[in-house]
Amino acid sequence: MKKIFILGITGSIGQSTVEVVRTHPDKFTIVGASAHRNINKLLKLAKEFQIKNLVITSKLKKNELPNDIKIHIGEEALIDFVRNSDYDILLNAITGSAGLKSSIETLKRGKNLALANKESLVMAGHLVKKIQSETGAKLLPVDSEHSAIFQILHNENNKEVNNLILTASGGPFKNLDKKEFSKITLADTLKHPTWKMGSKITIDSSTLMNKGLEVIEAHWLYGIDYDHIQAVIHPQSIIHSMVEFIDGSIFAQMSEPTMRLPILYALTYPKRIKSNIVSTNMLKMRDLTFMEISTDKYPLFKLANEVGKAGGILPTIMNAVNEIAVQLFIDGKITYLDIPKMVINYVEQSENIVNPDLNSILEINTLTHKEAYLKFRRFI
Ligand code: NDP
Ligand code: MG
Numbered sequence: 001m002k003k004i005f006i007l008g009i010t011g012s013i014g015q016s017t018v019e020v021v022r023t024h025p026d027k028f029t030i031v032g033a034s035a036h037r038n039i040n041k042l043l044k045l046a047k048e049f050q051i052k053n054l055v056i057t058s059k060l061k062k063n064e065l066p067n068d069i070k071i072h073i074g075e076e077a078l079i080d081f082v083r084n085s086d087y088d089i090l091l092n093a094i095t096g097s098a099g100l101k102s103s104i105e106t107l108k109r110g111k112n113l114a115l116a117n118k119e120s121l122v123m124a125g126h127l128v129k130k131i132q133s134e135t136g137a138k139l140l141p142v143d144s145e146h147s148a149i150f151q152i153l154h155n156e157n158n159k160e161v162n163n164l165i166l167t168a169s170g171g172p173f174k175n176l177d178k179k180e181f182s183k184i185t186l187a188d189t190l191k192h193p194t195w196k197m198g199s200k201i202t203i204d205s206s207t208l209m210n211k212g213l214e215v216i217e218a219h220w221l222y223g224i225d226y227d228h229i230q231a232v233i234h235p236q237s238i239i240h241s242m243v244e245f246i247d248g249s250i251f252a253q254m255s256e257p258t259m260r261l262p263i264l265y266a267l268t269y270p271k272r273i274k275s276n277i278v279s280t281n282m283l284k285m286r287d288l289t290f291m292e293i294s295t296d297k298y299p300l301f302k303l304a305n306e307v308g309k310a311g312g313i314l315p316t317i318m319n320a321v322n323e324i325a326v327q328l329f330i331d332g333k334i335t336y337l338d339i340p341k342m343v344i345n346y347v348e349q350s351e352n353i354v355n356p357d358l359n360s361i362l363e364i365n366t367l368t369h370k371e372a373y374l375k376f377r378r379f380i
Helices: 012-023 039-049 075-084 097-108 119-135 144-153 178-183 199-207 209-222 260-268 299-310 314-330 338-348 358-377
Strands: 002-007 028-035 053-056 089-092 112-115 139-141 161-168 229-233 239-245 250-254
Touching (some): 028 075, 053 075, 075 097, 112 260, 144 161, 144 209, 144 250, 161 209, 199 338, 209 229, 314 338, 338 358
Parallel strands (some): 002 089, 161 229
């Protein structure tokens, strides 16, 4: 029985993880869980799975808490559990930069980390990899593209890899002319064609910022140079990513689009277990097609590639300012086209710092959130 601590259990990845546990109750037990605000959902899950360690990271008042179940409050309480409680693997499904500290603390302890929170690698890939190699903890990708590559590269020599080829669904606007982008609404953006995810990543999928963040994530996970990481639009989301080896052979990992499969693999690695969480019928598959990513239509994809190559503190700044821009768009304060405008403008005016330590990353992340918000308020 593997003991899992799930951070962000109330979100989209958290819920898919819960479904995996429900399907395999003989294999997994949830020993701890966190949510940010959604206390009712957390309590429901705590009762169903008898979860002992519960944390709410937002600042709730005492009268909002239940009398019968002990819930710990705040980010420090969460870090305390990550550092000291008993688990075999921690699955980090917190959204955004708020997930970084927990990833670092899990690996520092030498505990295995199933990572959905791509921001941990975008902001601090150099630190995450260093700590991981020092403690020997395993870093198991949950992001479907990175899980695909992880499954293909298993036991393969990285020196024989020519290119990593990430696939992107292309989001809801892949067939829309750029001239029409000024009419895009929040509701249009949240209609993802193949995946059901949290709103932040769904919006990032439509601007292809998500794919840009994933290029950076792949660079750190697999130690592959940016010039050898490509991305293509694959609207059907059946091929989750590919690896091209130096002799020209290309391997693809396929299944119907469901996050349950990469989650299961991260939780059972290095084994596979028999499961019916996904059943892919090749005969029912539509055509598998590919399109180039237009950097003119998707400037944030281009920016993320450049920022990834530059490294240092710029990925943290880009990620933070994008978080603010997306939130303002969700709140109806800015238009869809303001998102790339604001992010590119902010990054272009930022200075880089090479090899930042964790404190600098966290400080600049907080500062950028504040500054970007103040700067953008002038646009509102
Ligand atoms: P959701 O928005 O659906 O869920 C986010 C979770 O994090 C919720 O449990 C939420 O709690 C919690 N949370 C929100 N803000 C904070 C905070 N400031 N501090 C601590 N916890 C917080 O996100 P997703 O599940 O879609 O995504 C989670 C991560 O996984 C992201 O990094 C995303 O990029 C990545 N990912 C997601 C995929 C998907 O299919 N959804 C696919 C691949 C990667 P509450 O509900 O209480 O607000
Ligand atoms: Mg992905």
